[in-house]
Amino acid sequence: MIKVIQLGLGPIGQRLARYLVERDGIQIVGGVDPDPKKVGKDVGILAGFEDLGIPISPTLEECSATDSADVAVISTVSSLQKMESQIKEVVDYGLDIVSTCEELSHPWQTQPRIAQSIDEHCKQKEVACIGTGVNPGFLMDYLPSVLTSVCREVSQVKVERVQDARPRRKPFRDKIGAGLTKSEFEAKRDKIRHVGLTESVYLIGDAMNWELNNVREKMMPILTETHIKTESGTVAKGDVAGVRQIARGYQGDEEVITLIFEAAVGIEDSHDSIQITGTPSFTSNIAGGINGDIATSAIIVNALQSITQAAPGLKTMLDIHAPAYFSNL
CATH class of the missing domain: 3.40.50.720 (NAD(P)-binding Rossmann-like Domain)
Incomplete structure (x- = not known):
């Protein structure tokens, strides 16, 4: 017990x-x-x-x-x-x-x-x-590291997590800025983001014994094209639906790890995808994605x-x- x-x-x-x-x-x-x-x-x-x-x-x-x-x-x-x-x-x-x-x-x-x-x-x-x-801790770092176990060699790891934020809890939607105007988003930019993407890059690098000389991360808002209803209200057309974040890990000038995180209300094609480039090269895709909560x-x-x-x-x-x-x- x-x-x-x-x-x-x-x-x-x-x-x-x-x-x-x-x-x-x-x-x-x-x-x-x-x-x-x-x-x-x-x-x-x-x-x-x-x-x-x-x-x-x-x-x-x-x-x-x-x-x-x-x-x-x-x-x-x-x-x-x-x-x-x-x-x-x-x-x-x-x-x-x-x-x-x-x-x-x-x-x-x-x-x-x-x-x-x-x-x-x-x-x-x-x-x-x-x-x-689930992320960080599994989908965008530990799982891709485990998948490389079947490879003779690996030159690049790319992970993409795309999820509709409507089924998620309200604090998650708040964390990605859903419902804010563009100006409100920019004013709160330092507080709005998915936390842990850089840590995920380093975990993969650690697993592969890759010494990363540089890790870069950037974030941009995703804007709605139509009005979208959520359980906590309506996101108006042109307002922020969520975020797209990309973290990249480099060996020298070569990008060897790419992590793309996209979470927004109204996304139709939720999925978790892991692409390994090496011998063999392959892609593992979880259609519909995994509910983070x-x-x-x-x-x-x-x-x-x-x-x-x-x-x-x-x-x-x-x-x-x-x-x-x-x-x-």
Whole structure:
């Protein structure tokens, strides 16, 4: 039995709680969220199912389950800088960590000081920590790395994730700027983006043992050609439907990794495509794409067994036993 404390009970945290409860061999023993509207409420009731008898605590210090838990699942922020102290606090309680923090997925080149500090802290306390999800953590980095296993040689990796944002949760649509005017988008450009694309480039490079001398990323808005209805309102013609981001990894002047992320309301041809150029060259395509909210929550749950078996330290998906669905422990 893996006993879990859930930190962060927003939309993804609540979905995670449901997935954790339904899985044999996993038990939620605590919930933490500083939101005054959530503190004191039962984790199960907040997440939309039965009363679990587990009141939400405002801080980890006030959570009575720290002595009995094995793992903390953290779904709070995307910024590793904002999350560093939270990770270290959890580590001090001797808990392994699985987190949805995108910047934690492969921070060794993007934020080396923080990565090294977390790694050393985890090793000192003999716990393991990983950041994962559907993307980054699987579709645009780990999966293409695994697919190269059948290649004699590889010269280029190209991944394209194109998804209709209408079925996704509202915070995701907000994150990609859906519904903003062009001027509003430009004013908020530094806050609107898919987080983790550069980290995904470096994870693939790490897997291939490619030393990348340069990684470039750019983003542009996708504008609607018609009025599009979503569950949270209507996106007017000419306004922002979402974003298109491209990250490129180079060896010298040669582009060896290309990641294209496109998410917008109204996209008709959702898909996840991986193109490997090498011997052999091939393309793997997932028609319709994979729902990110479901997949992120699922891979967090499925990674719990792997992280509890991992050696101490800060890990990436390349470092742990490959997560897979398990019906029980």
